[in-house]
Amino acid sequence: xxxxxxxxxxxxxxxxxxxxxxxxxxxxxxxxxxxxxxxxxxxxxxxxxxxxxxxxxxxxxxxxxxxxxxxxxxxxxxxxxxxxxxxxxxxxxxxxxxxxxxxxxxxxxxxxxx
Amino acid sequence: xxxxxxxxxxxxxxxxxxxxxxxxxxxxxxxxxxxxxxxxxxxxxxxxxxxxxxxxxxxxxxxxxxxxxxxxxxxxxxxxxxxxxxxxxxxxxxxxxxxxxxxxxxxxxxxx
Numbered sequence: 001x002x003x004x005x006x007x008x009x010x011x012x013x014x015x016x017x018x019x020x021x022x023x024x025x026x027x028x029x030x031x032x033x034x035x036x037x038x039x040x041x042x043x044x045x046x047x048x049x050x051x052x053x054x055x056x057x058x059x060x061x062x063x064x065x066x067x068x069x070x071x072x073x074x075x076x077x078x079x080x081x082x083x084x085x086x087x088x089x090x091x092x093x094x095x096x097x098x099x100x101x102x103x104x105x106x107x108x109x110x111x112x113x114x
Numbered sequence: 115x116x117x118x119x120x121x122x123x124x125x126x127x128x129x130x131x132x133x134x135x136x137x138x139x140x141x142x143x144x145x146x147x148x149x150x151x152x153x154x155x156x157x158x159x160x161x162x163x164x165x166x167x168x169x170x171x172x173x174x175x176x177x178x179x180x181x182x183x184x185x186x187x188x189x190x191x192x193x194x195x196x197x198x199x200x201x202x203x204x205x206x207x208x209x210x211x212x213x214x215x216x217x218x219x220x221x222x223x224x225x226x
Contacts, residue, residue: 004157033213042203042216043158056213090157101207103148103214105157 006091006106014114015081021109023074023091029104032074034066035090037108043090049074050096081113116141116208120217127194128225135189135220137204142182148214149178149189150203158203162189166209194224 004025013019023032031050035043048056049068063085065077074091091106117140127133137147146165150158162171162178164187170179177190191198201221205214 006157042218044216045213048213088155092158101146102160102163103158103205104160105150107157108155110155 004091004093004104004106006089006109008109009107010110010112012112012114013078013081015083017081018077018079020078021076021089021091021111023076023106024072025093025104026072027093027104028071028095029093030071030096031094031101032068033092033094033103034074034076035092035105037088037090039087047076078111081111083113086111086113116144116206116215118204118206118215118217120202120204120220122220123218124221124223126223126225129194129196131194131224132190132192133194133222135191135202135204135222137187137189137217139185139187139206139215141208142185143209144182144206145209146207147178147180147187148205148207149176149187150205152201152203152219154201161202191222194222196224196226198222199224 007022034046037043046060047066052068063080067075088108090108092103094101094103119138121136148163149161152158164171164180175192180187201219203219204217
């Protein structure tokens with residue numbers, strides 16, 4: 001299994017809603033990532049988890065709250081988002097501590113904030 | 115701070131042509147460089163990964179080279195096909211940060 005699975009594929013939410021994005025991998029990877037991608041722009045790193053611990057937070061606003069319940073799962077909790085947060089949210093995973101750290105991406109969640 | 119630049123931003127070629135996509139980066143202290151493909155509204159698919167100690171990697175019709183000292187990488191696509199139409203992104207992994215920095219991508223259109 002070389003897949004990273006993200007749910008939901010599409011999400012529309014209001015600015016007062018609370019929602020969560022989910023990501024799952026079963027490749028035994030110990031590093032997991034959240035990226036945000038606006039249309040026609042490159043992905044921008046948000047968070048990195050290494051061995052289920054948050055290792056990088058790219059100064060992301062607190063309305064985005066990541067969670068890594070175990071080595072296979074990564075969540076992104078959303079609360080009080082703004083319309084400018086509308087984007088494609090990508091999850092990725094990789095091995096940690098090995099030289100060949102190929103990154104595997106999920107298909108993303110297309111988020112629209114109204 | 116690492117900066118990654120890709121040239122050209124867009125490219126349209128007839129089917130069958132060989133083509134080269136360029137990527138440059140400002141900080142040569144990298145541990146690897148990856149080329150990805152992205153179809154519209156989709157996730158990224160890793161095409162090739164080059165470790166910092168390597169000069170090139172090949173997979174089928176794709177060949178990627180790395181010149182770390184000059185901060186450059188190229189992706190060569192042989193005998194292009196309409197199915198190659200996508201955005202190609204270059205990303206470098208920094209030794210200190212162990213996270214990828216992406217270029218803005220090259221949007222490729224291969225005309226049948």
